[in-house]
Amino acid sequence: NLIPSENLTSHTVRQLLSGDMGHRYRADDRFYKGTRFMDELESLGEKLACEVFGADWASLRPLSGHMADMIAVSTLTKPGGSILTVNPVDGGYPGLSDQAGYPTFVNVRNLYFPFDSDRMNIDVDKARGLIGDEKPSLVVFGQSFFLFPHRVRELADACSSAGSRIAFDGSHVLGLIAGGKFQKPLEEGAELLLGSTHKSLFGPQGGIIMGKRGCESEVKGRQFPGLVDNAHWNRVAALLWALDEARRVGGKYAAQVIANSKALAKALHEGGVPVKCSEYGFTESHQTILDVKDQKEIEAFTQRLEDANIIVDHGIRLGTCEATRRGMKAQDMERVAELLVRVYKGEEPSKVRTKATKLRREFNRILYT
Numbered sequence: 001n002l003i004p005s006e007n008l009t010s011h012t013v014r015q016l017l018s019g020d021m022g023h024r025y026r027a028d029d030r031f032y033k034g035t036r037f038m039d040e041l042e043s044l045g046e047k048l049a050c051e052v053f054g055a056d057w058a059s060l061r062p063l064s065g066h067m068a069d070m071i072a073v074s075t076l077t078k079p080g081g082s083i084l085t086v087n088p089v090d091g092g093y094p095g096l097s098d099q100a101g102y103p104t105f106v107n108v109r110n111l112y113f114p115f116d117s118d119r120m121n122i123d124v125d126k127a128r129g130l131i132g133d134e135k136p137s138l139v140v141f142g143q144s145f146f147l148f149p150h151r152v153r154e155l156a157d158a159c160s161s162a163g164s165r166i167a168f169d170g171s172h173v174l175g176l177i178a179g180g181k182f183q184k185p186l187e188e189g190a191e192l193l194l195g196s197t198h199k200s201l202f203g204p205q206g207g208i209i210m211g212k213r214g215c216e217s218e219v220k221g222r223q224f225p226g227l228v229d230n231a232h233w234n235r236v237a238a239l240l241w242a243l244d245e246a247r248r249v250g251g252k253y254a255a256q257v258i259a260n261s262k263a264l265a266k267a268l269h270e271g272g273v274p275v276k277c278s279e280y281g282f283t284e285s286h287q288t289i290l291d292v293k294d295q296k297e298i299e300a301f302t303q304r305l306e307d308a309n310i311i312v313d314h315g316i317r318l319g320t321c322e323a324t325r326r327g328m329k330a331q332d333m334e335r336v337a338e339l340l341v342r343v344y345k346g347e348e349p350s351k352v353r354t355k356a357t358k359l360r361r362e363f364n365r366i367l368y369t
Contacts, residue, residue: 001311001322001323002310002311002312002318002319002320002322002323002336003311003312003313003317003319003322004172004199004200004286004287004313004317004318004319004320004321005144005172005196005198005199005313005319006198006199006319006321006322007175007198007199007200007201007202007321007322007325008202008322008325008326008366009198009202009203009204009238009242009366010202010241010242010245010366010369011366011369012241012369013202013203013204013238013241013242013245014238016234016237016238016240016241017204017234017235017237017238018234019234019237020234021038021041021233021234021236021237022232022233022234024038024233025230026038026039026230026231026233027229028224038233038236041233041236041237041240042060042236044240045058045060045236045239045240045243046058046059046060048240048243048244048247049208049210049243050210051247052178052243052246052247052250053174053177053178053186053193053210054184054186054187055186055193055210055211055212056210056211056212056213056216057210057211057213057216058208058209058210058211059208059209059210059219059220059223060206060208060231060236060239060240061223061224061228061231061236062194062206062207062208062209062223062228063206063207063228063231063232063235064196064205064206064207065169065171065194065195065196065197065207066095066102066196066207067207067227067228068169068194068195068196068207068208068209069093069095069096069102069140069169069194070102070227071194071209071219071222071223071227071228072138072140072167072192072194072209072219073096073102073103073106073108073138074106074222074226074227075215075218075219075222076137076138076165076167076191076192076215077103077106077108077137077138078137079106079107079108080107080108080109081108081109081136081137081138082108082109082110082111082134082135082136082137082138083096083103083108083109083110083111083136083137083138083139083140084111084112084113084130084131084134084136084138084139084140084164085097085110085111085112085113085140086112086113086115086122086142086143087112087113087115088144090112090113090115090117090143090145091120091143091144091145091146092112092113092143092144093142093143093144093169093171094144096110096140096169097110098110108137111130111134111136113127113130114126114127114130118277119148119277119280120145120147120148120276120277120289121147121148121150121151122141122150122151122155124151124154124155127155127158128154128155128158131155131158131159131162131164132158132161132162134162135162135163135164136162136164137164137165138164138165138166138167139155139159139164139165139166139167140166140167140168140169141166141167141168141169141185141190142168142169142170142171142172142173142195143169143172144171144172144315145287145289145315145317146172146173146285146287147276147277147282147283147284147285147287147289148277148280148283148284148285149182149183149284150168150183152166152168152183152185152188152189152190153188153189155189156188156189159189160189165191166189166190166191166192167190167191167192167193167194168185168186168190168192168193168194169194169195170185170193170194170195171194171195171196171199172195172199172200172285172286172287173195173199173200173285173286174195174196174197174199174200174201174208175199175200175201175202175246175250175253175254175257175286175321176200176254176257176258176285176286177193178201178243178246178247178250178254179246179250179251179252179253179254179255180250180251180254181251181254181255181257181258182254182284182285186210186211186212190212191211191212191214191215192209192210192211192212192215192219193209193210193211194207194208194209194210195207195208196208197239197242199286199319199321200254200257200285200286200319200321201242201246202242202245202246202253202321202325202368203238203239203242203243204235204238204239204242205235206232206235206239208239209223245368245369249368249369250368252368253324253325253368256324256329257286257320257321257324258283258284258285258286259329259330260320260323260324260328260329260330260332260333261282261283261285261286261287261288261318261319261320261333262281262282262283262330263330263331263333263334263337264288264318264320264333264334264336264337265278265282265283265288266282267333267334267337267338267341268288268290268337268340268341269282271337271338271340271341271344272341272344272345273290273337273340273341273344274290274291274292275288275289275290275291276288276289276290276291277289286319286320286321287317287318287319288317288318288320289315289316289317289318290316290318292316298314298316299314301316301343301344302314302316304343304349305340305343305349307349307350307353308339308343308349308350308352308353308356309353309356309357309360310339310340310343310352310356318340320333323336323363324367324368325366325367325368326363326364326365326366326367327363327365327367328363332359332363335359336359339352339355339356339359
């Protein structure tokens with residue numbers, strides 16, 4: 001499985017996710033009695049998140065990364081305001097776009113970052129001018145096709161001068177941020193850091209939102225009960241454990257994820273598969289992006305890969321999180337790349353499938369726990 005928006009949880013996280021708290025409610029007004037342990041659990045989880053991500057406060061209640069985005073947008077903008085994000089055409093998140101994304105539901109106008117598609121990153125000079133001219137209510141860094149850190153620090157002053165508040169959607173890279181190997185958005189000028197907890201971070205499916213001192217009551221007041229009522233406390237318990245795993249071994253995990261991505265990209269490139277950003281080192285994240293633009297070719301290639309027991313998405317982003325959690329190293333990525341190259345060059349998928357299945361069966365443990 002090379003889908004970059006998926007990962008594996010540890011066995012302990014799975015046990016907590018299937019535990020008794022999945023049957024229970026808890027409300028801030030103590031309407032339900034017998035919730036003392038949930039209170040303690042939430043407090044501990046928030047402290048862990050602050051430690052792992054360098055935040056002043058945190059909430060584990062959002063049920064998804066998208067819901068965390070909704071909380072940020074509804075808190076930091078008003079109807080008639082505007083939001084600046086990466087355009088989905090450039091690899092941005094559609095849920096924050098004007099393509100029926102959440103801002104359209106709350107009468108917030110979309111603006112899009114000027115983007116350097118060769119470098120797969122924001123064009124800072126042009127973005128600085130746009131921010132000065134348009135003065136967006138909210139600037140959201142982060143994207144779905146995410147190879148390199150966003151240059152938050154370089155645009156923070158422009159945002160401050162324009163009165164624009166800054167959030168960082170780290171859905172794809174939270175596990176790398178937790179490991180200290182990508183960037184530190186809250187130190188670079190972001191007021192909020194948010195996202196989903198199951199991509200490069202190896203938690204249960206869900207969301208998280210955290211930030212710097214000064215906006216906690218504002219965000220949490222909008223979050224409950226307006227957008228999140230029941231937080232699914234079995235999920236919160238499972239996320240707490242995953243955060244502790246990230247605290248203990250997140251640095252080693254994140255370093256290996258990035259090393260594996262680089263090795264995979266390099267081997268594919270050398271094997272004749274077109275890979276984005278080869279002149280810039282391919283990637284600094286858990287993703288490798290193939291440079292294939294023809295949609296019919298993409299559809300055929302991804303289906304052939306599936307027939308060979310190799311799972312990717314239609315964006316032909318290749319993720320190394322799950323392989324890393326299974327224990328694969330850079331040399332194993334070369335073996336994975338060999339299989340993809342064979343399929344790309346037209347070999348019958350059934351001939352590749354046997355080797356792909358055998359390779360996968362060599363890695364049956366879950367590491368970094």
